[in-house]
Amino acid sequence: MPNHFHFLIKQIKDKGIQIFLSNLSNSYTRYFNTKHPRVGPLLQGKYQSVLIESENQLIHTSRYIHLNPVVSGLVKNLDSYPWSSFNEYITGKEIICSIQQILDLFPSPKKYKEFVEAQISYGMTLEIIKHQALDMEG
Numbered sequence: 001m002p003n004h005f006h007f008l009i010k011q012i013k014d015k016g017i018q019i020f021l022s023n024l025s026n027s028y029t030r031y032f033n034t035k036h037p038r039v040g041p042l043l044q045g046k047y048q049s050v051l052i053e054s055e056n057q058l059i060h061t062s063r064y065i066h067l068n069p070v071v072s073g074l075v076k077n078l079d080s081y082p083w084s085s086f087n088e089y090i091t092g093k094e095i096i097c098s099i100q101q102i103l104d105l106f107p108s109p110k111k112y113k114e115f116v117e118a119q120i121s122y123g124m125t126l127e128i129i130k131h132q133a134l135d136m137e138g
Contacts, residue, residue, distance in 0.1 A: 001072065006065040010101070021047050055105055062102050063116045071123035078116065086116070
């Protein structure tokens with residue numbers, strides 16, 4: 001996403017996610033500021049997090065993340081967004097992500113793909129409504 005990112009991370013150590021995201025953000029900011037001679041922060045505000053408390057919430061959060069590039073209008077097809085883990089999930093081949101915990105909740109990667117793609121139209125409709133509501137406020 002051009003202005004934000006999503007991670008679905010399982011915490012295995014107290015404050016592990018907080019430390020990871022702080023290190024990631026600081027390292028990327030240093031890299032970017034060195035590459036493009038500049039100073040100061042790149043990211044605005046503190047990261048936001050949601051505690052996943054059920055398998056149902058887990059699979060819907062995964063779907064939300066994977067749908068984001070399509071419902072935001074960046075790409076027409078989920079598998080064409082290069083910065084998404086979606087292709088790992090639909091092929092069942094881990095490259096960067098640990099996909100098995102989510103795929104174990106589906107009979108096959110194909111069924112996970114169908115689960116995600118079934119909400120494209122609904123997600124796009126919600127995105128339109130969200131922007132219309134914001135336009136009415138402003």
